[in-house]
Amino acid sequence: METKGEESSPTDGDKMLEHDSISNSTTHSKTTGLPRKRFYRARAHSNPLSDSHFPVPISPAHFENDCTAHFPKFFPNGSKKIEFADIGCGFGGLLISLATLFPDTLMIGMELRDKVTEYVKERILALRASSPGRYDNVSVVRTNSMKYIPNYFEKAQLTKMFFLFPDPHFKEKNHRRRVISPHLLDEYAYVLKVGGIIYTISDVEELGAWMTGCLDDHELFEPVTEEELAADPVVELLSTATEEGQKVARNEGQTFRAVYRRIASSHAR
């Protein structure tokens, strides 16, 4: 098998590194130690409707026990909880950027495709090895977030949720597979703190309009104002940090963004 290849990720320059613990296989770049995408090719889509055959934590309390393995530098003495969730994190571009922007915040990517999850896992391990002290706050799980969000997070645990370039599912009969939908927003509202932000972006105009529509109609979300968006450093990352976003930028495509805030319900007010 060929072991020399192009760089899979531009994030860490040409630093020569030795970390045999991780790159014992031929799937990692020799120069950067990062996993190479060609060995983690996956199908572009995975059926969110099918029965899942991967382990799912019974409850958020059970998942918290797993967190020792996900964030070894923060546990067990820390009582920190995960605050950011990148739903459908893909190859993890956003997470990697966020990890250094919010070094004290725990964040997790959720991805259904197992090979892609495997890639992100290796990528994080490689980055942790190459830049000690950084990237200890980021991890990834393979799961179907449309089905199991409540198994991972408690009520009002999260402060940010990301849905970047989700599958558009154009056909009307497949609209129920969309990751933003009126009923799924109930669950996202449940795990978000009041004041927490939900970020969505798509390069498909129709889906962008759909996501804006769903969020507009939901009683527990309100749009974030333009001024606030301009001041939020995360907003720019939506279109620049992810692999999908970079692809759109290369093709000079348009993106459609919807950023909303979780508000208190009228019952509570």
Place this chain on the structure above:
Amino acid sequence: MEEHDIDESEQKLEAEVAPALIAVHPDQKFVSVAVGSDLRVFNLQHGSAAQLSDETGGHKDSIRSIRFSKSGNLFVSGGDDKLVRVWDTDSWRCVYSVVSEKRVTSLAVSGDDKFITFADKFGAVYVVDIGDYNEENLAPVDKKAVPILSHYCSIITRLDFSPDGQYIISADRDFKIRVTLFSKECLKGAHEIQCFCLGHTEFVSCLAFFSSCDYGQSLLVSGSGDSTVRLWDYASGSLLDTCGLGTKAGLLNSNQKEEDVLPAVIDLCETSDRSLVAAAIQSLQGIMLLRCNFSARTLTIAKVVSVAGETFIPTSIAAASSVPLLWMVMGASSLSATDSALLARVRVVSGFGTDHSESVVPESLVIEDKEIPGGEPLLQALQGKLTIGEEAFSTAAEAVKTAMRNLLIKKQYSAERRDFRKRGRNDKKNQP
């Protein structure tokens, strides 16, 4: 060869057997049994079967849920024919008919009789506003249902309102119980999730409540395919206690062959004084009575009531709120393609006294057929016949168990079989 095996196992899944269901009017004016598409109602005040008048011709497929409203003025039925029927219990006329897009799995009526809610096999819960019900209007009215919440791609197994009417509680096959605020503006959707009750390790099959005046609160109990009954604080979602019934049920059937799957809890029901909850468990000939200690927040088995003389494993249990009896039914819709006979057997447990202090063990026992309120006419009406062959019982028990397992437990495929199926996928076929 392999292909043949697979086809056969998949064919078996096709034959869906529905368990017989029972519902009792809050004042025990009526007892209703549903078996297959047959809806049977016995009027205990008149001592005769009630005549259901339904211009559309009744249900066309297996009924999956029947219920009296809290007031007893309404009765609802729904199931595989994707129809929800609302009946006036004075006239037993079908007053509303609601079409569902998918098969209906569970029904609940709000405490004020203003809303009907139903869940479908795709995980959605719908609400129908029937606040404008008018007894003068004789023609059945077709009503539109509005989706208010959804369990993503799961099968909702049970739907209920909390005793105070504040929450709507939905349980699903993915081990989840969701507690959602239910307001008068529910037609706009029930978006605010109070909590999830997570802890079961198999499908959740049934829900019931313990209410205590002394403590001014009620607690949720749920039964599951993991063979446990769990006690929850449904306002916070905290699991208070877990009571494993499987081992206890297993002990009673030690003569049976070793089971690889624990017997599932299939139904729960509050006794009339609300101090006990009865549980029906697969392979247990009878019921278990559970008691809740409100101060310690624990759940314990108070007594096992067994049925002697016949292989009676209840498929559904119910009780009136004012009469200290517990009604049980065992039965199933068509057991095989060739045999279309419906089986239903009704038994009653008595002896729920008024004194249920901690130390007292209820002296409940299964009563003889002739002592059942309504006597032989009731049995004739609800069972279809008075005597039932012993053989039918075990067939029914087995069929109901298999059907439940097929429906609610995730299929586990071997690695070889998964590979085999992958090879047949359309996107792989075109590759050289």
